[in-house]
Amino acid sequence: MISETLKKVILAELDLDDCELREETVASEVPGWDSLSHIGILCAVEKAFKVRFSTLEALRLKNMGDLQALVTQKLKQLSDLSA
Numbered sequence: 001m002i003s004e005t006l007k008k009v010i011l012a013e014l015d016l017d018d019c020e021l022r023e024e025t026v027a028s029e030v031p032g033w034d035s036l037s038h039i040g041i042l043c044a045v046e047k048a049f050k051v052r053f054s055t056l057e058a059l060r061l062k063n064m065g066d067l068q069a070l071v072t073q074k075l076k077q078l079s080d081l082s083a
Helices: 004-014 035-049 055-060 064-082
Strands: none
Touching (some): 004 064, 035 064
């Protein structure tokens, strides 16, 4: 499931009021999500969640589920470090 926070960050970056974002949603299905906006979206997600993605991690993303899983993984790593 895609978190509301992740959805809000993406919609704000694309200047969209609403768009259904499911785990299987790919960038080409989202209005305005192209190769240029992709970089801005990833930067906005990093900023919102206070995480960093490596180039390889970013290249491996295939859909919204992959992005949500990566964010969740990064947040868990941060939590484990601070525990």
